[in-house]
Amino acid sequence: MRIAILGAGAIARASAAYLLTRDHTPVIWSPSGKGADGYRDTPLVVEGEIRGDFRPEIAESAADAIAGADLILVALPANGHRLVYDHIARSATPEQPIVINAQPVLAGYALEARLRDEGKANPILVWGTTLLRCRAVGASGVRVNTIRKSVDMAMSASGTDAAVALCRAAFGDHFEMRPDMLSISLSNINPQAHLALALANFTRMERGEAWGQSENLTSGVARFLEKLDGERLALATKLGLTVRTMAEHYNRTYGFAIAPLETMAIAIRAEGAGQMGPTTEQSRYVLEDAPFGLAPLINLGRAAGVDMPLHHAGLTILSTLYGRDFAEENDLVGDVSGLVGKRLV
Incomplete structure (x- = not known):
């Protein structure tokens, strides 16, 4: 499965390594244009609960990362979400599910509104926290401290069982469904x-x-x-x-x-x-x-x-x-x- 990871910091790095251990193809895009430079030409070095050298694909643009992706993962600090939502709204095709890793409070509603501006209603899945507790190590590494056994997840009104199944296929059976995105905002x-x-x-x-x-x-x-x-x-x-x-x-x-x-x-x-x-x-x-x-x-x-x-x-x-x-x-x-x-x- 091809997964677009929008972000290049600790969560993005850890997610890419984790997905590679599950035989998927993560494609990282750095909104700053620099966040992935440390592991563009050298391995991404991972320690802790996941160990090894990994080589995720690096995309030069959000559109390149999103094109052909089975799933889109938003994995960056909240102050970068507005820019990323604009890219998703312009580039995503209507059937591509979008996962917001550790949803900022009410952010799923903001993405839903931005997609609506473009005439789209993609399935949105929001996580109450990160699946991976991790910390960046220098410019080219990450330490994974914990792989959580269970994470709360909810979907938008346009969410589907097929989108949930894709998420579980990508990340494993770690998710417990909650009633709606508001419940996730209060669960974090x-x-x-x-x-x-x-x-x-x-x-x-x-x-x-x-x-x-x-x-x-x-x-x-x-x-x-x-x-x-x-x-x-x-x-x-x-x-x-x-x-x-x-x-x-x-x-x-x-x-x-x-x-x-x-x-x-x-x-x-x-x-x-x-x-x-x-x-x-x-x-x-x-x-x-x-x-x-x-x-x-x-x-x-x-x-x-x-x-x-x-x-x-x-x-x-x-x-x-x-x-x-x-x-x-x-x-x-x-x-x-x-x-x-x-x-x-």
Whole structure:
């Protein structure tokens, strides 16, 4: 199966290697034109849960990557999605399914609208998080820390069972279907998890220190997460959605028994080795999850009449630390009142 991967960073690299181990043909396109230079003429070096040297195809344009692809995978930070959606809308043929890896909050609706502008209604599949937990290693490598056993997935109104079958054929039987794309937006715990970790370890990020996420998921951070999770769950309930708790997500990722997050944090720390935290403040934990995760969730809460003070405070603090207004940087999602009005219970 030929899979177009739009993006060339850690997730794109890991996805390409993973697909090659499954005998598919991934074709990477770098929106910047430079992201794949490190492994264009030399192997993509992969370590961790997947090991080896890999040689994915590199496309010179989005149109070249998309042409003839059985599946299109959007695998890049949220601030690059608008550009990529424009390319997809222009180049995709109507039957090509599109997968959004770790969907930014409500991004599936933005892609659906952009396709509609071009008279298209491609099947869209959105994932609640990444299938592969990974981190780039230099310009030509990636470390795959975890291959998740289960990832929540939903499809657009134009989605089909055939599109779901293609996704499973490409990536394996790792997906649990959720009712709709809105449920995925409320199922993604990255905005909350990354907010807590970034705020609690911000000076480490600024100073470029090496720090592990597992050992720094301390009891205090866990208590913060539990309160943030309560706000997310309250919003989901108001919108008539059933989503997993953060403890249930950790159970699925680590296999530990469900317990208060403070207790689960102790077990996660005891396990030791895990993914390293960001060593720069220029990290997707803030630059992606603040404008494209926290901000739209706060807007959803405001439209639904659900108070989310910790989300709001976290976004305000991050904006202050960076000297910018993250609430204004989301170029994907505008007014959410219409979407919310259909869902209030």
